[in-house]
Amino acid sequence: LQKLETSNKKPLVEEFIYLLQKCRKLKDLAYAHRLHLCIQNFSERKAYEYLGNHIVPMFIECGSIFYAEEVFWNLLSPNVHAWTSLIVGYVLHERSSEAFDLYQKMQDKEVYPSGHTLVALVKACIQIHDVRKVHDEVVRKGFETDVFVGSSLIDKYIKYNSLLEALRLFDLLSVRNVVTWNVLIAGYAEQDGFSYEAYNCLKQMELDGICPDDATFVGMLKASSAIKHIEGGRILHTEILLRGLEREISIGNTLIDMYAKCGYISEARFIFKKMLMRTMV
Numbered sequence: 001l002q003k004l005e006t007s008n009k010k011p012l013v014e015e016f017i018y019l020l021q022k023c024r025k026l027k028d029l030a031y032a033h034r035l036h037l038c039i040q041n042f043s044e045r046k047a048y049e050y051l052g053n054h055i056v057p058m059f060i061e062c063g064s065i066f067y068a069e070e071v072f073w074n075l076l077s078p079n080v081h082a083w084t085s086l087i088v089g090y091v092l093h094e095r096s097s098e099a100f101d102l103y104q105k106m107q108d109k110e111v112y113p114s115g116h117t118l119v120a121l122v123k124a125c126i127q128i129h130d131v132r133k134v135h136d137e138v139v140r141k142g143f144e145t146d147v148f149v150g151s152s153l154i155d156k157y158i159k160y161n162s163l164l165e166a167l168r169l170f171d172l173l174s175v176r177n178v179v180t181w182n183v184l185i186a187g188y189a190e191q192d193g194f195s196y197e198a199y200n201c202l203k204q205m206e207l208d209g210i211c212p213d214d215a216t217f218v219g220m221l222k223a224s225s226a227i228k229h230i231e232g233g234r235i236l237h238t239e240i241l242l243r244g245l246e247r248e249i250s251i252g253n254t255l256i257d258m259y260a261k262c263g264y265i266s267e268a269r270f271i272f273k274k275m276l277m278r279t280m281v
Contacts, residue, residue: 024061053078056081113141
């Protein structure tokens with residue numbers, strides 16, 4: 001950035017895009033302001049309009065919704081990426097009503113939403129307790145069978161104890177990946193009386209050729225804890241060892257919890273001692 005600021009050569013748009021992406025990872029607001037000023041000084045209006053769609057998410061990632069709004073409302077034709085980023089910003093700041101108002105403005109401007117837009121709205125609906133409102137919009141836009149959007153909706157229905165609706169959505173999905181299965185397994189683990197269903201999910205998941213990951217085993221261990229199913233927990237522990245996942249902190253924490261809740265304190269303590277890192281959990 002310093003080279004661009006002091007160079008006599010006009011920077012390329014691609015150079016600015018690269019720096020904007022770097023800034024999003026750094027989450028450094030001071031750097032974001034400096035980069036924004038550099039873009040304003042060296043970019044023509046057409047280039048700034050294009051770059052503005054990347055500046056909005058940069059400010060959101062850096063924690064400043066105020067500057068994101070300022071850039072956004074000065075763009076002549078923000079694209080779906082910019083609209084979505086500002087909606088995400090409102091959700092992150094628990095301003096869900098404004099997120100829905102902005103989505104309505106987006107529709108008025110005839111900007112078609114992406115899956116990311118609708119997932120942001122699903123997250124917003126948990127704050128205003130109206131999953132159905134977003135679900136209806138997901139159906140209207142044809143995203144109900146989308147694995148990304150569908151998984152997010154399934155997760156929210158489970159949190160609202162609407163397991164039947166979550167299962168209906170799960171059956172509709174065009175593709176089921178490990179994330180989708182994990183959402184359902186975690187949901188069963190958290191619902192009273194449904195822990196054995198999590199085991200059925202794991203079997204079906206493996207029959208479908210989908211390899212479980214650390215999140216899968218965390219969900220399954222929680223299901224074992226809920227019903228104090230030590231035999232199942234031990235089998236899961238063996239699988240974890242075979243897959244080399246025992247060093248994952250989330251796995252170690254959940255194994256300790258499972259053994260402790262099943263009354264096997266010595267095993268819980270053994271795992272605790274073996275952990276390379278111990279968190280507050």
